[in-house]
Amino acid sequence: MTAAPAAPVAPPRARPTTRLVAGLIALGLLLIALTFASVALGARDIGLRDVADAFVHFNSGATDDTVAVQVRVPRTLLGLLVGAALGLSGAILQGLTRNPLADPGIMGINAGATLGVVAAITLLGLSGIGLLIWFGFAGAVVATVLVYAVGSLGRDGATPVKMALAGACVTAGLLAISTGLLLGDIDAINQLRFWQVGSLAGRYAPIVEGIAPFLAVGILGGLLCGRPLNALALGEDAARGLGLSIGKARVGLLAVVAVLCGAACAACGPIVFVGLVVPHVARFICGPDYRWILPYTVVLGPLMLLGSDVLGRLLDGSGELQVGVVLGIIGAPFFILLVRFSKLTEL
Amino acid sequence: MRNRLALVAATSLALALAACSSDVKDGGDDPASGAAAPEGPWSFTDGSGEVVELDDAPTRIIAHSAEAAALMSYGIKPVGIYGDESVATDPNLQGLDLTGIEILGEEWGVIDVKLASTLSPDLIVADWWPAEKAHSGMEEGVKAESKKIADLAPVVGATQGGSILNLAEGYEELARSLGADVENSQGAEDKAAFEKAREEFSEVVEGKDLTALAVSPATDLLYAANPEYAPELLDFEKWGLDVVEPDAPDAGFPYWENLSWENADKYQPDVLLLDSRTFDEALKTAKSQPTWNSIRAAKAGQVVEWPAFWLHTYGHYATALGKLTADLSDLDDTIGD
Numbered sequence: 171m172t173a174a175p176a177a178p179v180a181p182p183r184a185r186p187t188t189r190l191v192a193g194l195i196a197l198g199l200l201l202i203a204l205t206f207a208s209v210a211l212g213a214r215d216i217g218l219r220d221v222a223d224a225f226v227h228f229n230s231g232a233t234d235d236t237v238a239v240q241v242r243v244p245r246t247l248l249g250l251l252v253g254a255a256l257g258l259s260g261a262i263l264q265g266l267t268r269n270p271l272a273d274p275g276i277m278g279i280n281a282g283a284t285l286g287v288v289a290a291i292t293l294l295g296l297s298g299i300g301l302l303i304w305f306g307f308a309g310a311v312v313a314t315v316l317v318y319a320v321g322s323l324g325r326d327g328a329t330p331v332k333m334a335l336a337g338a339c340v341t342a343g344l345l346a347i348s349t350g351l352l353l354g355d356i357d358a359i360n361q362l363r364f365w366q367v368g369s370l371a372g373r374y375a376p377i378v379e380g381i382a383p384f385l386a387v388g389i390l391g392g393l394l395c396g397r398p399l400n401a402l403a404l405g406e407d408a409a410r411g412l413g414l415s416i417g418k419a420r421v422g423l424l425a426v427v428a429v430l431c432g433a434a435c436a437a438c439g440p441i442v443f444v445g446l447v448v449p450h451v452a453r454f455i456c457g458p459d460y461r462w463i464l465p466y467t468v469v470l471g472p473l474m475l476l477g478s479d480v481l482g483r484l485l486d487g488s489g490e491l492q493v494g495v496v497l498g499i500i501g502a503p504f505f506i507l508l509v510r511f512s513k514l515t516e517l
Numbered sequence: 518m519r520n521r522l523a524l525v526a527a528t529s530l531a532l533a534l535a536a537c538s539s540d541v542k543d544g545g546d547d548p549a550s551g552a553a554a555p556e557g558p559w560s561f562t563d564g565s566g567e568v569v570e571l572d573d574a575p576t577r578i579i580a581h582s583a584e585a586a587a588l589m590s591y592g593i594k595p596v597g598i599y600g601d602e603s604v605a606t607d608p609n610l611q612g613l614d615l616t617g618i619e620i621l622g623e624e625w626g627v628i629d630v631k632l633a634s635t636l637s638p639d640l641i642v643a644d645w646w647p648a649e650k651a652h653s654g655m656e657e658g659v660k661a662e663s664k665k666i667a668d669l670a671p672v673v674g675a676t677q678g679g680s681i682l683n684l685a686e687g688y689e690e691l692a693r694s695l696g697a698d699v700e701n702s703q704g705a706e707d708k709a710a711f712e713k714a715r716e717e718f719s720e721v722v723e724g725k726d727l728t729a730l731a732v733s734p735a736t737d738l739l740y741a742a743n744p745e746y747a748p749e750l751l752d753f754e755k756w757g758l759d760v761v762e763p764d765a766p767d768a769g770f771p772y773w774e775n776l777s778w779e780n781a782d783k784y785q786p787d788v789l790l791l792d793s794r795t796f797d798e799a800l801k802t803a804k805s806q807p808t809w810n811s812i813r814a815a816k817a818g819q820v821v822e823w824p825a826f827w828l829h830t831y832g833h834y835a836t837a838l839g840k841l842t843a844d845l846s847d848l849d850d851t852i853g854d
């Protein structure tokens with residue numbers, strides 16, 4: 171197969187820069203409001219005044235203070251970072267593979283993280299989320315390298331089609347190994363359950379402090395990917411004509427994705443839909459220019475993830491619904507509506 | 518001609534059947550059980566209410582692990598056992614002599630029925646679960662193949678629910694019907710020990726004003742046990758311990774109320790009970806939660822082992838109760854609400 175024919179470049183619908191900037195600022199303000207809501211709202215009823223007071227005069231003996239500062243703040247920070255990481259990495263993956271369905275789920279990254287966690291539980295007998303996330307992270311990075319290695323075999327190197335196929339193969343293979351390790355090991359299945367459903371709950375300061383640097387660096391790196399992604403969107407020949415080294419660009423982009431998805435998936439479990447839907451919403455707002463799409467995903471991702479998490483905390487009385495469950499419930503119809511009422515941009 | 522063929526077929530079939538049944542007889546002459554089976558017809562009322570009647574008392578028994586432990590305390594040794602976990606870790610089977618007993622399953626929902634059929638069993642012994650309307654090992658969700666164990670022989674068992682004593686008494690009665698010398702057995706000694714343990718338990722908890730909450734801490738939620746579905750908690754309640762009843766159990770799975778860790782302090786008992794089988798692990802998970810200490814009993818370290826969901830015999834119950842009594846005896850009863 172030769173290089174994919176250059177996609178017909180639609181005359182870029184010019185969106186006035188001022189409008190895009192204004193949109194970004196408006197969404198940013200919305201996100202700040204949501205951040206406050208995420209600290210103020212939860213399964214436990216705490217008055218706004220008491221929440222504010224907890225930050226001014228923290229009293230470790232008062233449960234309200236503990237919940238606001240030690241439970242909700244790390245959870246909110248993680249929601250912001252992971253949401254941004256998932257949205258951003260979804261956009262990069264879709265641009266890199268030129269596949270509108272690309273997300274961490276089909277590129278072997280979640281499967282790699284899962285295998286890392288499963289192997290740590292079953293083979294090494296480890297437990298405790300603070301330890302397991304590092305095995306998840308390592309698994310995700312190894313899986314990404316594997317996908318790239320398999321995808322770049324043969325002529326033409328790592329073309330989008332070969333990468334997508336390699337991702338699907340590696341996912342299937344890794345999941346088979348995970349399932350094999352888990353079969354019959356009820357304790358391990360129970361231990362994995364909290365992680366596999368996708369949740370922001372139960373992740374406190376040590377985990378957030380450990381994983382945040384990776385996410386922060388990944389997000390900054392991801393924001394710089396607009397130019398190579400724009401070039402790749404023109405097709406390989408055009409990109410080469412623009413002076414882009416295709417191979418280097420792919421490796422660089424994939425490295426960013428591995429750090430972002432790997433860290434996000436390790437910390438919160440394989441969270442669905444954010445990586446898939448957010449880039450499409452961003453593209454719907456700003457058109458095909460990745461230099462705008464990427465910053466929009468950084469704001470839209472946390473809006474979706476943290477918004478769903480706050481919803482899950484309020485829905486279930488004195489308990490709560492895991493964010494993975496909420497996203498599954500609202501994400502699917504939302505995506506269908508999006509597909510139905512807006513023509514998804516060709517990649 | 519056609520009739521002739523039919524006759525030949527029928528005869529050979531009859532011969533084959535006779536051969537089969539004599540095989541079974543051969544097996545039956547060498548019962549693995551130690552008790553002398555009583556002569557004559559045998560009947561037992563299963564937990565489901567169904568009366569099982571046989572021409573002779575069964576001698577070749579396959580039992581679920583806890584039920585096997587109960588029978589063995591009366592000297593009745595099954596020919597096969599299936600359990601929900603490895604024989605090495607199953608708390609029901611610790612310290613028992615399993616030589617000569619075929620292990621037919623070591624995982625919930627998986628029974629080697631083919632191997633079981635070679636044992637020619639004449640009775641399967643397993644608890645009856647009224648909520649699920651099934652015997653242990655044959656519930657909804659097990660491998661389809663496993664359920665076929667019920668085709669090998671009639672299934673009987675005591676009924677789960679209300680009290681662990683239902684189970685202990687049920688298997689005592691079953692053992693007696695199978696010819697066990699109940700009065701001179703380990704089971705009788707265990708029963709005496711249990712009665713003593715129960716008295717001591719009542720004495721200790723009635724001398725105090727303790728409230729207890731059984732919980733299962735997970736990373737994302739704290740589960741508070743509903744005693745209505747935990748027979749040993751109902752027993753403790755009956756014998757004087759004040760067990761907290763969660764006011765909003767999960768509608769779909771009423772064994773627990775799901776509490777967000779933000780609401781961990783919703784109930785303030787004097788003592789927290791944690792499943793004894795996973796005690797250390799659970800305590801580690803709980804302690805990583807900033808709000809665990811918002812439960813005053815947790816902060817004061819008043820957390821004790823809960824012998825949850827597995828007890829079946831007077832012996833195990835006596836041991837567990839003795840330990841619980843000792844644990845509870847030096848606790849402060851003024852910590853909770």
